[in-house]
Amino acid sequence: xxxxxxxxxxxxxxxxxxxxxxxxxxxxxxxxxxxxxxxxxxxxxxxxxxxxxxxxxxxxxxxxxxxxxxxxxxxxxxxxxxxxxxxxxxxxxxxxxxxxxxxxxxxxxxxxxxxxxxxxxxxxxxxxxxxxxxxxxxxxxxxxxxxxxxxxxxxxxxxxxxxxxxxxxxxxxxxxxxxxxxxxxxxxxxxxxxxxxxxxxxxxxxxxxxxxxxxxxxxxxxxxxxxxxxxxxxxxxxxxxxxxxxxxxxxxxxxxxxxxxxxxxxxxxxxxxxxxxxxxxxxxxxxxxxxxxxxxxxxxxxxxxxxxxxxxxxxxxxxxxxxxxxxxxxxxxxxxxxxxxxxxxxxxxxxxxxxxxxxxxxxxxxxxxxxxxxxxxxxxxxxxxxxxxxxxxxxxxxxxxxxxxxxxxxxxxxxxxxxxxxxxxxxxxxxxxxxxxxxxxxxxxxxxxxxxxxxxxxxxxxxxxxxxxxxxxxxxxxxxxxxxxxxxxxxxxxxxxxxxxxxxxxxxxxxxxxxxxxxxxxxxxxxxxxxxxxxxxxxxxxxxxxxxxxxxxxxxxxxxxxxxxxxxxxxxxxxxx
Ligand SMILES: Nc1nc2c(ncn2[C@@H]2O[C@H](COP(=O)(O)OP(=O)(O)OP(=O)(O)O)[C@@H](O)[C@H]2O)c(=O)[nH]1
Ligand SMILES: [Mg+2]
Numbered sequence: 001x002x003x004x005x006x007x008x009x010x011x012x013x014x015x016x017x018x019x020x021x022x023x024x025x026x027x028x029x030x031x032x033x034x035x036x037x038x039x040x041x042x043x044x045x046x047x048x049x050x051x052x053x054x055x056x057x058x059x060x061x062x063x064x065x066x067x068x069x070x071x072x073x074x075x076x077x078x079x080x081x082x083x084x085x086x087x088x089x090x091x092x093x094x095x096x097x098x099x100x101x102x103x104x105x106x107x108x109x110x111x112x113x114x115x116x117x118x119x120x121x122x123x124x125x126x127x128x129x130x131x132x133x134x135x136x137x138x139x140x141x142x143x144x145x146x147x148x149x150x151x152x153x154x155x156x157x158x159x160x161x162x163x164x165x166x167x168x169x170x171x172x173x174x175x176x177x178x179x180x181x182x183x184x185x186x187x188x189x190x191x192x193x194x195x196x197x198x199x200x201x202x203x204x205x206x207x208x209x210x211x212x213x214x215x216x217x218x219x220x221x222x223x224x225x226x227x228x229x230x231x232x233x234x235x236x237x238x239x240x241x242x243x244x245x246x247x248x249x250x251x252x253x254x255x256x257x258x259x260x261x262x263x264x265x266x267x268x269x270x271x272x273x274x275x276x277x278x279x280x281x282x283x284x285x286x287x288x289x290x291x292x293x294x295x296x297x298x299x300x301x302x303x304x305x306x307x308x309x310x311x312x313x314x315x316x317x318x319x320x321x322x323x324x325x326x327x328x329x330x331x332x333x334x335x336x337x338x339x340x341x342x343x344x345x346x347x348x349x350x351x352x353x354x355x356x357x358x359x360x361x362x363x364x365x366x367x368x369x370x371x372x373x374x375x376x377x378x379x380x381x382x383x384x385x386x387x388x389x390x391x392x393x394x395x396x397x398x399x400x401x402x403x404x405x406x407x408x409x410x411x412x413x414x415x416x417x418x419x420x421x422x423x424x425x426x427x428x429x430x431x432x433x434x435x436x437x438x439x440x441x442x443x444x445x446x447x448x449x450x451x452x453x454x455x456x457x458x459x460x461x462x463x464x465x466x467x468x469x470x471x472x473x474x475x476x477x478x479x480x481x482x483x484x485x486x487x488x489x490x491x492x493x494x495x496x497x498x499x500x501x502x503x504x505x506x507x508x509x510x511x512x513x514x515x516x517x518x519x520x521x522x523x524x525x526x527x528x529x530x531x532x533x534x535x536x537x538x539x540x541x542x543x544x545x546x547x548x549x550x551x552x553x554x555x556x557x558x559x560x561x562x563x564x565x566x567x568x569x570x571x572x573x574x575x576x577x
Contacts, residue, residue, distance in 0.1 A: 003036040008141045009069060009096055010036070011132035014105055021071040022103035029070035034093070039066060060091070061119050063148040067093040071100050077107035077129055084124050087111055091121055093144045105131070112144050114279070125338075139334040163200040163310040164235055166259075167191050168219065168227065169207045169242040179450045184242075186451060187418065191242045191264060198271045198311055203234050218249045221256065228257035238311065240267055244421075247296030265292055265421040266312045272424065280342045287335040288423040290328050346433070359520050359565075360409040361400065362435045364463065365444035366455035367415025370478040372396075374444055374503040375412045378513065397434075402517040411438060418458045425465065436466055439565065440519055441473040445489070447500075448482035452489050460492060472519055474499065476512065481505045523566045529576045530557040538572055 003010040013030065021028050024043070031040040068086070072078075077099035087095035091113065099106035109128035113121040127140055169188035178186065184207060192202050206227065214220045218241070219227075227239065238260045239253065245263040253261045262270075269289050276282045363371040372385035379398040400410040411434045425432070435441065443459060445452050456475075463469050473496045477487060481502040491498060497515050501508035531538045539558060542548050546564030553559075569576075 001038045003032065003038075005034060005036040006138070006141060007036065008067070008094065008110070008137040009108060009130070009132050013069065014098060014108070014132045017069065017071050017098060018100045018105050019103050021073050021098075021100045025073050027071055027073060029068055031066050031068050034065050060121075062091070063093050063113065063121070063144070064091045065093060065148075066090075067096065067144075069096040069098065071098045073100055075099050075101040075106050077109045079109050079111050079126065084111060087124055088113055088121055093148070094140070095124075108132075110137070110140055112140065112147070114147065136334070136337070139330055142330075143334070163238045164203050165195055165200040165238040165240050165311075166203055166227065166231060166234065166236045167195065167205045167240050167242065169205065170219075171207050171209045178454070186454075188242055190418070191240065191267070194264075194267050194271060195240055195311075198267060198274065200238060200240070200311060203236050204230070206230075216248065216252050217256070218243070218245060218253070224253050224256045228259070231257055231259045238262060240264070240311070250296070260310070260312075262311045265423070268417070268421055268424065270311045280339070283335050283339050283342070284428050287332065287339065288421065288426070288428075290332050290335070291423045291426070292421065294325065294328050294332070343433070358407060358409050359439040359523075360397075360411060360434075360437070361440050361442055361516065362411045362413060362438035363442050363444060364413060364435055364459060365415060365476075366446065366449075366459055367417050369415065369444040369446040369449075369455070370503045371415065371444045372412055374442075374476065374478060374501070375410055377503045377506060377509055379410055400513075400516070402520070403514050406517065406520070408439075408516065408520065410442075411435075416459050416462050418454070420458075420462065425462070432466055435463070436468050438471070439523065439567070440516070441468065441471050442476050442516075443473055443496075444476045444478050446479050447477045447487040447489060448479040452487075456489075456492060460494075469494075472496075472523060474512070474515060474519060476501055478503055480507060524563050525566055525569060526561075526563055527569075527576060528559070528561045529572075530554065530559050531575060532557045535575065538575065541572065 003013055013032075017028055017030065026044050029042045030038055033039050070083075077097045079095060079097045083095050083097060086092070093112065095111045096108060097111075098108045107129035108131070109126060110130065111124045111126050114123050114125050116122040127136070130137060167188060169184050169191065171182065171184045181189070188205055188207060192205060195202050208219055208223060217224045231237070231239065236259060239257060239262070241261065241263045243263060244265050245253075245261070250261045250263070269285065269292060272281075272285045273289065276285045363375060365371050370385075375381070375396070375398060376385060379400050381398050396412045398410050398412075400408045402408060413432065413434060414428060441463070443456070445456055449455065460469065463471075473494065475491065475496050475498045477489065477498065477500045479502060480487070480500045481504060485500070487500070497519065499508055499512045499515055501512050503509075533556075535557075539548075539551070539560070542560060542562050542564065545568040546562050548560060548562045550561040551558055564572075
């Protein structure tokens with residue numbers, strides 16, 4: 001018996017299985033290979049089936065090429081832990097469970113294996129519920145093939161030898177001079193740091209004074225030709241522009257100069273791609289890359305393959321850049337739905353955390369400000385910190401011991417940067433939600449940086465776009481050891497406590513910890529009030545969002561003594577007396 005290849009869950013098979021399962025009231029399992037051929041059938045117990053040995057599939061790093069579709073006669077399509085362990089142990093392509101009731105399919109869930117860091121398959125991802133014919137099933141099939149091919153070792157092998165890059169910036173007339181440098185020059189310096197972080201060697205920086213703002217070439221055709229010659233003379237193969245370029249501009253400049261053209265956003269995305277470690281981080285980066293690439297494909301006949309490697313070609317997704325538009329759109333939908341799942345899971349963890357009423361504190365700040373170093377100092381832990389941009393991509397949480405015996409949860413986050421691509425802010429929404437839902441923010445500033453004030457402003461802007469500006473905030477002026485304890489930074493108007501510290505020497509750290517304790521308890525309000533009996537939601541709300549110390553059931557309602565966070569009081573305000 002055979003079914004159409006590429007159809008993960010053939011309708012005809014599903015119907016037959018549902019029918020017979022109902023007849024015999026037992027579990028039936030069918031095994032299919034990737035061509036759609038049935039290789040085995042078992043009745044009663046799916047864990048005892050022997051799989052056919054497939055050519056070249058003996059390696060532990062590959063999948064078996066066989067998937068199992070089986071029924072659950074009790075009506076639910078939820079996969080059991082036995083289902084999942086057979087999936088992983090047998091390295092099946094997928095384990096699909098069909099819930100059957102009265103001879104009909106109720107729901108179907110699909111689980112596919114995923115790899116550990118080592119490349120071995122050690123866990124599973126769950127999708128569903130589905131009905132046969134759901135287009136998402138095609139995506140899952142694609143994902144299986146990709147996961148089978150993309151052995152970790154081969155994952156990042158498209159790195160090439162050093163890229164030699166020329167940077168091109170654009171001088172605007174406005175903007176403050178700092179340290180004798182204009183805004184454009186400083187932005188170009190930062191671009192150089194970004195380029196170094198991504199592994200490129202910067203040979204020359206060009207700042208174009210009066211931009212022609214050419215729609216076709218951005219810098220004008222003549223200038224582009226000139227830069228082309230410079231590339232040849234200097235042996236540069238890549239041009240990095242300190243702006244966002246349109247797809248047409250990139251192609252035009254590439255044609256004239258013969259060099260690869262990359263813009264600031266592509267560069268930042270490339271760094272994120274190299275640094276993403278967690279599954280969530282990789283999904284987020286790939287999503288951002290695809291979203292940025294999609295509108296830039298117009299007029300390319302829908303197909304483009306960028307040869308070579310380096311900046312802009314690296315990513316957590318497919319090894320070879322597959323840029324068929326339809327494929328990208330499908331992939332974007334798929335990544336978005338996977339990320340939704342992650343976000344739901346994260347919300348649950350956050351909810352659980354809230355129930356414990358452990359307050360959470362988010363570290364925010366410009367990249368390289370010292371957030372991770374500060375976290376290590378405050379929590380006595382060992383989080384990855386490095387003198388490179390974007391050392392931290394995944395949110396990491398650690399317990400912070402406060403002076404009065406209380407604890408809080410400190411969450412490290414991705415650093416901010418000017419001109420942060422909005423695709424990235426979007427894609428990292430679920431990570432940045434940690435910021436949005438935290439009780440207080442520690443805004444870390446590198447006082448030794450000439451541009452500290454600009455950086456504060458950039459961070460404030462991003463916080464505003466996350467609607468997190470009204471949160472209680474502590475401004476941490478870090479690296480005070482590097483300026484001999486003196487700084488002349490103008491502090492933003494926002495009402496917040498300020499601490500001068502050094503995350504390296506430990507100077508000012510005890511004061512900061514007591515400052516945090518104080519702010520947290522400032523935010524706690526003691527209340528005593530009566531909950532009318534017809535407002536049944538209030539007491540559970542109090543348990544969830546505060547600490548209930550005493551309840552007394554009176555004639556007119558429940559008299560409650562409690563402590564609650566000020567951010568949670570709005571909802572019950574009208575009942576306070
Ligand atoms: N001298 C000095 N150096 C510091 C201090 N705090 C951090 N650094 C250094 O600054 C660099 C960046 O620190 P990180 O903690 O990685 O910065 P981050 O804010 O987490 O950066 P991203 O994760 O990239 O956003 C590292 O080389 C640290 O050693 C400090 O108080 N004094
Ligand atoms: Mg960090």
